[in-house]
Amino acid sequence: MKNIDRKKIESLMEKETKVFVRNHQRSKALFTRAKKSLLAGVPMNWMVRWAGPYPIFSKEAHGTYISDVDGNTYLDLCLGDTGSMFGHSPKPVADAVAKQIRKGITMMLPTEDSIWVAEELSRRFGLPYWQIAMTATDANRFSIRLAREVTKRDKILVVSGCYHGTVDETLIALEGGRVVPRSGNIGPPVPPEVTTRAVEFNDVDSLEKALRQKDVACVLAEPAMTNRGIILPDPGYHVSLRELTRKYDSLLIIDETHTLCCGVGGYTAAHGLKPDIITMGKPLASGVPVAAYGISQYVSDKVMKRILDDGTDESGLGGTLSGNALAIAAMRVTLEKVITVKAFDKMIPLAERFEKGINDAIREFEVPWNVTRLGVRIEYHFMPRPPRNGHEADANKDSELEKLMHLMALNRGILLTPFHNMALISPFTTRKDVDRHTQVFKESIEALVL
Numbered sequence: 001m002k003n004i005d006r007k008k009i010e011s012l013m014e015k016e017t018k019v020f021v022r023n024h025q026r027s028k029a030l031f032t033r034a035k036k037s038l039l040a041g042v043p044m045n046w047m048v049r050w051a052g053p054y055p056i057f058s059k060e061a062h063g064t065y066i067s068d069v070d071g072n073t074y075l076d077l078c079l080g081d082t083g084s085m086f087g088h089s090p091k092p093v094a095d096a097v098a099k100q101i102r103k104g105i106t107m108m109l110p111t112e113d114s115i116w117v118a119e120e121l122s123r124r125f126g127l128p129y130w131q132i133a134m135t136a137t138d139a140n141r142f143s144i145r146l147a148r149e150v151t152k153r154d155k156i157l158v159v160s161g162c163y164h165g166t167v168d169e170t171l172i173a174l175e176g177g178r179v180v181p182r183s184g185n186i187g188p189p190v191p192p193e194v195t196t197r198a199v200e201f202n203d204v205d206s207l208e209k210a211l212r213q214k215d216v217a218c219v220l221a222e223p224a225m226t227n228r229g230i231i232l233p234d235p236g237y238h239v240s241l242r243e244l245t246r247k248y249d250s251l252l253i254i255d256e257t258h259t260l261c262c263g264v265g266g267y268t269a270a271h272g273l274k275p276d277i278i279t280m281g282k283p284l285a286s287g288v289p290v291a292a293y294g295i296s297q298y299v300s301d302k303v304m305k306r307i308l309d310d311g312t313d314e315s316g317l318g319g320t321l322s323g324n325a326l327a328i329a330a331m332r333v334t335l336e337k338v339i340t341v342k343a344f345d346k347m348i349p350l351a352e353r354f355e356k357g358i359n360d361a362i363r364e365f366e367v368p369w370n371v372t373r374l375g376v377r378i379e380y381h382f383m384p385r386p387p388r389n390g391h392e393a394d395a396n397k398d399s400e401l402e403k404l405m406h407l408m409a410l411n412r413g414i415l416l417t418p419f420h421n422m423a424l425i426s427p428f429t430t431r432k433d434v435d436r437h438t439q440v441f442k443e444s445i446e447a448l449v450l
């Protein structure tokens with residue numbers, strides 16, 4: 001195995017930063033101006049986390065390409081961190097949104113499209129009843145409330161290293177068996193051990209121990225972890241998760257937001273999972289803000305009386321703009337014409353090619369890394385074998401190397417997802433795009449190995 005030359009990381013970073021600044025003068029000027037009116041110079045703080053000393057300002061995005069204000073064009077493998085996983089502004093969605101926007105945006109009344117959408121989600125994911133939210137964070141928050149209402153319990157259980165949006169109960173870390181606030185989490189409302197239990201992913205014994213006390217309202221989990229790189233479940237893990245949640249009367253909430261990359265019915269349909277509640281958001285309406293959560297007959301029966309009680313605008317579920325006509329129209333056309341079996345039939349072979357390109361380069365240069373694929377999502381880790389849980393993934397994180405690899409890719413016209421070595425294949429991605437990434441990946445390793 002060959003090692004990475006740490007000294008080269010520093011010198012290459014200096015060189016690549018100069019290239020970045022030379023090619024992004026207009027973005028630099030905009031960022032200087034933005035810092036006077038936007039917190040940290042951006043409308044949402046994650047946007048300062050890209051590689052490079054300041055963010056590039058985007059001008060337009062179509063399909064799988066983004067152009068910036070300096071006239072550079074990028075192959076986009078981040079795709080809005082999944083929000084635009086099925087391509088930027090797909091034409092059918094742009095047309096449907098333009099049409100709906102002239103017919104009313106938000107009326108706080110249902111439209112017929114909402115029935116179509118719920119029927120289609122039921123068909124794909126198997127759960128009979130649906131509610132619409134604006135973001136996946138909200139879908140998770142509302143689902144946790146439902147679980148607490150149904151079970152009359154207050155604790156929730158998550159896996160260490162999870163991310164489910166800015167849901168207070170889930171922004172935790174597991175340190176020496178204790179649930180503590182996650183570093184960098186701004187303003188936690190209460191010490192998280194008050195609300196939350198946590199176990200490592202793939203650890204069935206700890207899961208049973210945590211559920212045995214019978215005070216856990218729900219387990220909220222991604223079917224495969226995607227926020228510490230891709231971490232796949234061990235064979236049999238989901239069978240145990242379902243059996244144990246049933247045995248101890250906790251609800252199982254599966255967060256499919258990122259695992260929609262697995263197919264038209266997410267990981268749930270691909271692997272026959274049977275959750276009580278399922279949540280999802282991001283690409284459901286091609287990036288127009290919308291999210292959805294599906295619930296079982298049992299959950300519906302348990303909460304219906306409260307839902308129908310007067311005064312339920314204060315029920316803690318939903319929000320003024322949830323289920324608005326525009327978002328629903330965008331979701332309908334996305335489900336009908338964009339997130340389709342045909343699209344996946346095209347994307348999966350390209351994702352396999354992408355994975356193989358990385359694998360071949362890892363072998364060619366003998367670096368101790370590995371690559372994992374989940375449907376059309378691909379991620380490499382700086383460790384010789386795939387991690388089994390969040391702890392292992394964190395222990396092998398190399399932020400310096402990651403930033404440099406991302407900057408090298410960006411300077412060569414490729415955008416990777418910040419905080420990850422993650423790439424998404426969209427229906428617009430081509431073989432040429434995939435091979436270009438492989439080439440840049442190879443060049444980067446070649447420049448870095450001892």
Ligand SMILES: Cc1ncc(COP(=O)(O)O)c(C=O)c1O
Pocket residue numbers: 135136137138140163164165166222227255256257258281282
């Ligand atoms: C698995 C998962 N669930 C939920 C969310 C929250 O999505 P949003 O930020 O759109 O609310 C995220 C965000 O990255 C996520 O990764």
